[in-house]
Amino acid sequence: MNKHLFQFIALARQHRVAAALLFLLVFPFLMPYDALSVNILIFGLYAVGFNLLFGYTGMLSFGHAAFLGVGSYLAGITVVHAGWPWWAAILAGVAASSLVGLVIGFLAIRTRGIYFSMVTLALGQIVYYVFYKADHWTGGENGLRGVKVEFIDLPGISINFLDPLNKYYVIYVFVALALWFLSRVLSSPFGAVIEAIRENEKRAAACGYDVARAKLLVFVLSAGICGLAGTLRALHLSVVPIDSLHYLQSGQAVMMCLLGGMGTFFGPFVGAAVFLYLEDVVTNLTRYWMGVVGIVFMVFVLFFPKGLWGTLLHQLERWQGRQGGAA
Amino acid sequence: MLDISPQLFALQLMTGIALGAIYALLAIGLSLIFGMLTVVNFAHGAFFMVGAFLGVHFLGITGNFWFSLLLVPLATGAIGLVCERFLVRPLYGRGIDYPLLLTFGLSYVLIDVMRFAFGIEGLPSSTPAALRGSVSLGFGHFPLYRLFLIGATAAIVLALWLFIEKTRYGLIIRAGSRDPEIVRVLGIDISRVWLLVFGIGTAIAGLSGLLAAPTRAVNPEMGIPILAESFVVTVVGGMGSLPGAVVAGLLVGIVFAMTSLVAPEYAELSIFVLMAVVLLIRPQGFFGKAGLMS
Numbered sequence: 001m002n003k004h005l006f007q008f009i010a011l012a013r014q015h016r017v018a019a020a021l022l023f024l025l026v027f028p029f030l031m032p033y034d035a036l037s038v039n040i041l042i043f044g045l046y047a048v049g050f051n052l053l054f055g056y057t058g059m060l061s062f063g064h065a066a067f068l069g070v071g072s073y074l075a076g077i078t079v080v081h082a083g084w085p086w087w088a089a090i091l092a093g094v095a096a097s098s099l100v101g102l103v104i105g106f107l108a109i110r111t112r113g114i115y116f117s118m119v120t121l122a123l124g125q126i127v128y129y130v131f132y133k134a135d136h137w138t139g140g141e142n143g144l145r146g147v148k149v150e151f152i153d154l155p156g157i158s159i160n161f162l163d164p165l166n167k168y169y170v171i172y173v174f175v176a177l178a179l180w181f182l183s184r185v186l187s188s189p190f191g192a193v194i195e196a197i198r199e200n201e202k203r204a205a206a207c208g209y210d211v212a213r214a215k216l217l218v219f220v221l222s223a224g225i226c227g228l229a230g231t232l233r234a235l236h237l238s239v240v241p242i243d244s245l246h247y248l249q250s251g252q253a254v255m256m257c258l259l260g261g262m263g264t265f266f267g268p269f270v271g272a273a274v275f276l277y278l279e280d281v282v283t284n285l286t287r288y289w290m291g292v293v294g295i296v297f298m299v300f301v302l303f304f305p306k307g308l309w310g311t312l313l314h315q316l317e318r319w320q321g322r323q324g325g326a327a
Numbered sequence: 328m329l330d331i332s333p334q335l336f337a338l339q340l341m342t343g344i345a346l347g348a349i350y351a352l353l354a355i356g357l358s359l360i361f362g363m364l365t366v367v368n369f370a371h372g373a374f375f376m377v378g379a380f381l382g383v384h385f386l387g388i389t390g391n392f393w394f395s396l397l398l399v400p401l402a403t404g405a406i407g408l409v410c411e412r413f414l415v416r417p418l419y420g421r422g423i424d425y426p427l428l429l430t431f432g433l434s435y436v437l438i439d440v441m442r443f444a445f446g447i448e449g450l451p452s453s454t455p456a457a458l459r460g461s462v463s464l465g466f467g468h469f470p471l472y473r474l475f476l477i478g479a480t481a482a483i484v485l486a487l488w489l490f491i492e493k494t495r496y497g498l499i500i501r502a503g504s505r506d507p508e509i510v511r512v513l514g515i516d517i518s519r520v521w522l523l524v525f526g527i528g529t530a531i532a533g534l535s536g537l538l539a540a541p542t543r544a545v546n547p548e549m550g551i552p553i554l555a556e557s558f559v560v561t562v563v564g565g566m567g568s569l570p571g572a573v574v575a576g577l578l579v580g581i582v583f584a585m586t587s588l589v590a591p592e593y594a595e596l597s598i599f600v601l602m603a604v605v606l607l608i609r610p611q612g613f614f615g616k617a618g619l620m621s
Binding site: 060107110111113114115117118119121122123125126129130133247248251254255258287288289290291292293294295297298301302305 | 361365367414417418421423424425427428429431432433434435436438439440442443447551555558559561562566592593595596599600602603606607610
C-alpha cells in the first residue's frame with residue numbers, strides 16, 4: 001500500500017506540469033460555481049509568475065500589480081480602441097508587461113533586500129498614476145469598459161467565450177503553456193542559477209555568474225507571466241478596473257504566494273484558491289474582509305511560513321523518511 | 328505661458344514645506360525603526376491613519392487640541408508596543424522579509440478596526456479653534472495651522488535629536504543600531520531597546536497623522552497612498568538616516584507643491600519620478616551608506 005503511494009508521489013513530482021494540469025482539468029467540478037474557478041485559474045497564474053521571483057529567486061517585489069495591470073490594459077486598449085482580435089490583444093499585453101518589467105527591473109535591481117521591496121512598490125505606483133491620468137485611453141478612475149470578446153475564433157471552430165466553462169478551458173490552455181514554460185526554465189541551468197542567487201547572492205557571483213543579468217532576466221520573465229494573467233483577466237471580466245494596478249493588488253500576489261507556499265510549483269494555485277474561496281465565503285458573512293484576511297495572513301507568517309502546500313510537502317517528506325527508515 | 332507671481336511662488340513653497348514636514352515625520356519613524364530593527368514597517372501608513380482618527384476623536388471628546396496632541400502619540404505608541412512584543416518579536420532571526428510581510432497584514436487589520444470603530448465614511452476633521460485663520464508673512468497670507476505644522480515638526484525633530492544624541496538612552500539606541508551583539512555583551516537587554524524604538528516610531532507616525540488630519544480627509548484608506556509616498560522619501564533620503572529623512576521629506580513636499588502649481592495633473596507622479604532619478608544617479612539615496620542595502 002505504502003509502496004504504491006510512494007510511487008504515485010514520485011511520479012507526480014517528476015511530472016509536475018502534467019500533475020498540476022490534470023488537477024486543474026477537473027477543478028471546475030469541485031468548485032461551487034464556474035466564475036470562481038476562472039478567477040482562481042487567472043490569479044493562480046498571477047501568483048505563479050510572482051512566485052518565480054519571490055519563491056525561487058528570493059526577491060520580494062511589491063510592484064507586480066504593474067505587470068498584471070499593464071497586461072490587462074494593453075489587451076483591453078487594443079481590443080476597445082484598435083479592434084484587434086483576441087490573440088493579438090494577448091500578445092500585445094504580454095509584450096507590454098515584459099517591457100515595463102524590463103524598465104522597472106533595471107531600476108529596481110540596483111537595490112537589494114527590503115530596499116528592493118520599497119522601490120518596486122513605488123515604481124509600480126508610477127504605472128498606476130500614468131494609467132490613472134491617461135483617461136482618454138484607459139477610462140481613468142472608472143476603469144476601461146467594453147473589452148468584448150464573445151467568440152474565440154479558431155480555424156474551423158468558433159468557441160462561445162461567454163459560457164463560463166468554455167472560458168475556463170480556453171484560459172486553461174494558456175495556463176498550461178505558461179506552466180510548461182516555467183517548468184522548463186526552472187529545470188534549466190538558469191533555474192539553478194536563480195536558486196543559487198536566492199541561497200547566497202555573493203557566492204553565486206563568486207562562482208562567476210552574472211547575477212545582475214540573471215536577476216533582470218528572471219524579473220522580466222516573471223513580469224511576462226503576470227502580464228499574461230492580466231490579459232486573460234481583461235478578456236474574462238470585459239472591464240479593466242484601475243485597482244488592478246494598485247500596490248494592494250501586488251500585496252494580493254504576495255499573500256496568495258505565501259498562503260500556498262513560496263518556492264513550490266503548485267503552491268501559488270493552492271494559495272489563490274484558498275484566498276479567493278475565503279473571500280467568497282467571508283464577504284457573504286461580514287464586510288470586514290480586509291481584517292479577516294489580514295489576520296489569516298499574519299497567522300501564516302508567524303506559524304506556517306511554508307504555506308499550506310509547502311507544509312504538506314514537508315510533512316510528506318518527513319513521513320516518507322520515517323517509513324523508509326522503518327522498512 | 329504660465330503666469331506665476333513671486334508671491335504665489337513663495338506661498339506655494341511654504342505649502343510644500345508644510346506638506347514636507349509631514350513626510351519628514353513619517354520618514355523619521357520609518358528610518359528609526361529600520362535603523363534599529365532592520366524592519367520596514369509596512370503598517371506605518373496605517374499607524375498614521377489611526378493617529379488621525381484618534382486625534383479627531385479625542386478632540387471631539389475633550390475639545391482640547393493640546394491634550395490630544397499628547398494623548399495620540401501615547402495611544403499609537405502603545406499599540407506599536409503591543410504589536411512589536413507579540414507579533415514582530417517572534418520573527419527576529421527568521422529573515423528580513425517576514426517582519427515586512429507581517430506588518431503588511433497588520434495594516435489590513437488596523438484599517439478594518441478603524442472602519443469597525445468609526446464607520447467606513449471616515450470622520451470630518453477641522454482645524455483647532457486656536458490655530459484658525461492666517462498670518463501675514465510679508466509676501467502674502469499663509470494659513471496659521473500650516474505654519475504651526477512646520478514649527479511643531481521642527482520641535483519634534485529637535486527633541487528627538489536631543490534624545491538620541493544627548494541622553495543615556497539615546498546612546499544605547501545608537502550603539503544598538505551599530506552592533507546589537509556588543510550591546511548585549513555589555514549587559515543591556517537589547518530586546519527592550521527594540522521594543523522602545525518601535526514604540527517611538529509608531530508614536531511619531533500617529534502624531535504625524537494627528538497633525539495632518541486638519542489638512543486632508545480622514546478616512547480608513549488615507550494611510551494607503553501615504554505609505555508609498557513615505558517610501559519615496561526614505562529612498563530619496565537614504566534608509567536609516569535621520570537627516571536624510573528630514574531633507575528628503577522637505578524636498579518631496581516642495582516638489583509636490585511646485586508641480587501642483589505648474590502642472591497639477593502630474594503632482595502625484597512627480598515625486599515618484601524624483602525617486603526614479605535618484606535611484607539612477609545615487610541608488611543609496613542622499614545620506615544613505617552604500618553598504619546598507621546589501
